Amino acid sequence: MERPHARPEPHGERHGDGEGGLSRVPAHLTGKPLLPLWRAVHERLSSGRPVRSVTLRDLDEEAQAALADLLGSSSYPGSRVIVRLDRLDAALAPLGLDGRAVASAAVGPIGNRAAERERHARERTGLWSWLSAHPVVVRQPALVEWVDRLRADGVPREGAARLRERCERALAVLEVLPLSESLPLPTLAAREVGDPHALDDTAALPSLVLRALATLRGLPVPGNAQDRRALWGAFGVDCDSHSTSVLALGLRPVGDGPLATTLRVWADAGHAVSITLDQLSGNDDVRQPFPVVHVVENPSVLALAQRRLGTEAPPLVCVSGWPNSAAVALLRRLGEDGARVRYHGDFDGEGLRIAAHVMARTGAVPWRMGASDYLGALREAGAVGPEPGRMSPSPWDAELSDLIGEQGVAVPEERVADLLVDDLAAVTRG
Structure with missing residues (x-):
């Protein structure tokens, strides 16, 4: 049976990608009739897995003729044919080629999916x-x-x-x-x-x-x-620095600037004061004569300290939940000026996250925020209270977070407010 031969397209000779040590691929091998073969070979080899054969479908008469010529077949293979790669390589071997090299030249570099x-x-x-x-x-x-x-x-x-x-x-x-x-x-x-x-x-x-x-x-x-x-x-970005503030009590800076002077006036009067971020942006000296500055999470604790200690209150800062940029700025300034900043907050999931944030951002250390402190507070509270919510790790005391989760009871800071103010009174007496 005489078979029509596909006329090669005028691609000229094409260079392979060097795979298998091969350098040149005749143009007639990469022409349109054989492209379905090389695309199938390229797709299968790019899988990165061993390949034994490829399946071709919907071959037209011209493609069938070209494939029969390449493989030395005496008849057309049909529109659907399975081509074994070892047979393909054997047919290309006299030209110093193999299926990988021709597929690379016809389609592009072979990957490894x-x-x-x-x-x-x-x-x-x-x-x-x-x-x-x-x-x-x-x-x-x-x-x-x-x-x-x-x-x-x-x-x-x-x-x-x-x-x-x-x-x-x-x-x-x-x-x-x-x-x-x-x-x-x-x-x-x-x-x-x-x-x-x-x-x-x-x-x-x-x-x-x-x-x-x-x-x-x-x-x-x-x-x-x-x-x-x-x-x-x-978080202090593009906000009004006059409306971002932090609550404080008993701050008596040694400086003579307007902020330091104002803070001493309010401390001597036994009143709390709201310090804005704008005021903290100046160069006022906020160094304290006290070596320790205590920090609480809840304003009600600061209010209790104000009522009990009044003009004798030592330095106390309240972050009012998550600290804003004014709170962070003040605590950082106090720490940089030599004060030891000690922090206390709620014994629940959110309280631990706030505590970790304050300690990470300001260098504060825990104040009655350990596992033993939680157990003591729990005993005082009668082991009843709200659920602690979603828990997070407590880096300063690895046992604390697990303990609160196991007990399933939160202890708000207000429940231990008297104990905290007793600590502040002891500082004053000392």
Whole structure:
């Protein structure tokens, strides 16, 4: 049976990619009639697995003729045919070629999808291990939930390397928040990321940062521009420095600036004072004659100290829940000026997250915030109280978080307020 021969297309001679030590592939082998064969071979070899044959379907007469010529068949193979690779290699051997080399020349370099999948899996594992162990996450265990949510979302199409790069930039921003001095958002982005527009709403980075900030505060991820601005503002970014303030009692700075003078006046009168971030942005000396500054989470504890101690109250700061940028700025200034900052908060999941945040951001140390303190408070409370909610690790006392979770009872700071004020009275007597 006489078979029509496919007329080769005018590709000229094409060079192979060097696989198998081969250098040149005749143009007629890579023409249109044989392309279905080479595409099938390329697809199967790119799997990275052993390949014995390929299946071709819907071959037209021209393709059947070219394939019969290549394999030395005396008849057309039909529109559907299985081609064994060893037979294909044998047919190409007189030309010093094999199926891999011709498929590479006709279609392109042959990949290895199995190896790529393994590489991507290693990159993903490395990404999550690195992120979980990052110092910013370790210092603020509430961010573990942020990491877990990112892991659940999976690696985007752009790959683990790009996601890691974006996380590195996000962590650089998170490391400095809340700010001790209010900054516009573009200024923060330029200073920490090197691009004033990197934290714009249209960029990919701010969503990572805002998700982390929402996790720290136990809030839903902001869904509109107003909520995003409010969350940035809570951490000292692009907010009104006159409305961000922190409550304090008994601060008697040794400086002679307006803030130091004002604080001494209110302390001598036995009154609490609200200090704004704008006031803390100045150069007033806030060094205290007392070596220790105590910090509480709840304003009612500060109010009790004011009633009981009045003008004799030692330095006491109240962060009022999650500390804003004014609270962080004041505590940092006090610590930098030599004071030992001691912190107490609620014995529940949120209280532990706030405590870890305060200690990580300001260098504060725990004040009656250990496992034994919790057990003592629980006994005083009669082992009854609200549930502790979602628990997070307590880095300063690894046993504390597990203990509260096991007991299933929270102890609000107000329940131990008398004990805390007794400590403050002892400081005054000392």
